[in-house]
Amino acid sequence: MVSIMKIPFISLKEQHRAIRVEVRDAVSRVFDSQQFILKDSVAELEAKVARFTGTKYAVSVASGSDALYLALWALGIKAGDEVLTTPFTFFASASAISRLGAKPVFADIDPCTFNLDPSKLEDKISRKTKAILPVHLFGLCCDMSRVMKIARKHGLAVVEDAAQAFGSECQGRRAGSIGDAGCFSFYPTKNFGGAGDGGMVTTSSRETAEKIRLLRDHGSSKKYHHDLIGINSRLDEIQAAVLLVKFKHIQKWNRKREGHARFYDRELRGLPLQRPSAPAGFEHTYHLYSILADDRDALKVFLEKRGVGVAIHYPLPLHLQAWYKELGHRKGDLPVSESVSKRILSLPMYPELSARSRAFVVSSIRAFYGKAR
Numbered sequence: 001m002v003s004i005m006k007i008p009f010i011s012l013k014e015q016h017r018a019i020r021v022e023v024r025d026a027v028s029r030v031f032d033s034q035q036f037i038l039k040d041s042v043a044e045l046e047a048k049v050a051r052f053t054g055t056k057y058a059v060s061v062a063s064g065s066d067a068l069y070l071a072l073w074a075l076g077i078k079a080g081d082e083v084l085t086t087p088f089t090f091f092a093s094a095s096a097i098s099r100l101g102a103k104p105v106f107a108d109i110d111p112c113t114f115n116l117d118p119s120k121l122e123d124k125i126s127r128k129t130k131a132i133l134p135v136h137l138f139g140l141c142c143d144m145s146r147v148m149k150i151a152r153k154h155g156l157a158v159v160e161d162a163a164q165a166f167g168s169e170c171q172g173r174r175a176g177s178i179g180d181a182g183c184f185s186f187y188p189t190k191n192f193g194g195a196g197d198g199g200m201v202t203t204s205s206r207e208t209a210e211k212i213r214l215l216r217d218h219g220s221s222k223k224y225h226h227d228l229i230g231i232n233s234r235l236d237e238i239q240a241a242v243l244l245v246k247f248k249h250i251q252k253w254n255r256k257r258e259g260h261a262r263f264y265d266r267e268l269r270g271l272p273l274q275r276p277s278a279p280a281g282f283e284h285t286y287h288l289y290s291i292l293a294d295d296r297d298a299l300k301v302f303l304e305k306r307g308v309g310v311a312i313h314y315p316l317p318l319h320l321q322a323w324y325k326e327l328g329h330r331k332g333d334l335p336v337s338e339s340v341s342k343r344i345l346s347l348p349m350y351p352e353l354s355a356r357s358r359a360f361v362v363s364s365i366r367a368f369y370g371k372a373r
């Protein structure tokens with residue numbers, strides 16, 4: 001008989017149980033104050049995130065998607081411009097570019113890190129190129145020193161998509177502090193997630209921070225006085241209050257993720273699959289732990305039958321998405337992204353994953369390859 005254990009791909013319940021009293025009190029204080037928009041909790045969270053990431057400013061917004069959109073907007077990206085990015089990411093990385101009327105230009109990824117391959121960037125630069133948008137996928141920073149070198153050489157802005165990388169480090173610097181702006185998402189399942197939607201832009205440019213502050217609040221610096229057309233994209237006080245509670249634990253939680261990753265690394269050794277790898281000098285926070293397996297679809301079915309929750313991030317690279325047909329890409333244009341999307345599989349990963357659960361994940365994968373022990 002096959003043994004079965006119900007292991008969700010992600011579960012937020014155990015984490016909430018550990019902080020529920022603190023969260024309840026924090027939310028209650030917001031209700032008691034009846035101050036819901038851009039007040040103390042938001043200001044405190046912005047100050048803490050700026051300090052944590054090592055930037056001078058942090059501006060909270062309504063989502064990670066808006067963080068990207070507003071950062072690009074504030075840096076002057078406009079219709080007709082081109083922005084280089086990766087096709088192997090969540091759709092929002094590229095749609096932020098398209099929302100401004102600019103064109104995402106996709107460059108292929110590195111097969112080991114799944115991040116933009118800097119050696120593929122320069123070929124894609126044209127007279128219209130204005131920025132690079134690297135994504136720190138799954139919690140591993142893109143090779144920013146090489147990205148920044150290319151950006152400086154060609155006079156391009158750099159917006160880091162750090163939606164999956166709160167606390168990740170790259171050559172001694174935190175994600176979000178290396179480019180002209182860094183963008184975070186507080187979507188509940190992200191490694192620093194709130195109780196709904198939310199996002200943040202970090203930057204050390206005062207001009208950029210001020211522009212985003214205006215843009216997120218209808219271009220208004222003084223109530224009912226509008227300097228420009230913006231949007232409504234603010235973080236709620238309630239979200240900020242919840243995030244301030246979680247902020248106290250984020251490094252401990254990131255370390256727990258890393259512990260699970262070390263375990264998977266050790267226990268999956270010797271199997272015909274590729275494990276995630278962080279180059280020297282990179283601190284991976286394992287928002288996701290994703291392996292590459294040639295027989296991915298069969299492995300997925302096998303694991304799901306045993307009750308192990310797994311997921312595919314991402315099944316279709318962006319250059320082949322329906323919306324981006326207009327860019328005229330064909331299958332085979334970005335072969336590494338296409339091959340990875342057919343072989344990738346994310347394993348259960350969250351700080352509270354138990355020792356028993358992760359051991360069952362590993363023994364199930366070993367059983368699939370006939371390498372039980």
Ligand SMILES: *Cc1c(COP(=O)(O)O)cnc(C)c1O
Pocket residue numbers: 063064065066089090092093135161163164184185186187197198199
């Ligand atoms: C989640 C995510 C976003 C968008 O963030 P939202 O808060 O969901 O809008 C952008 N980029 C990446 C890489 C993401 O994972």
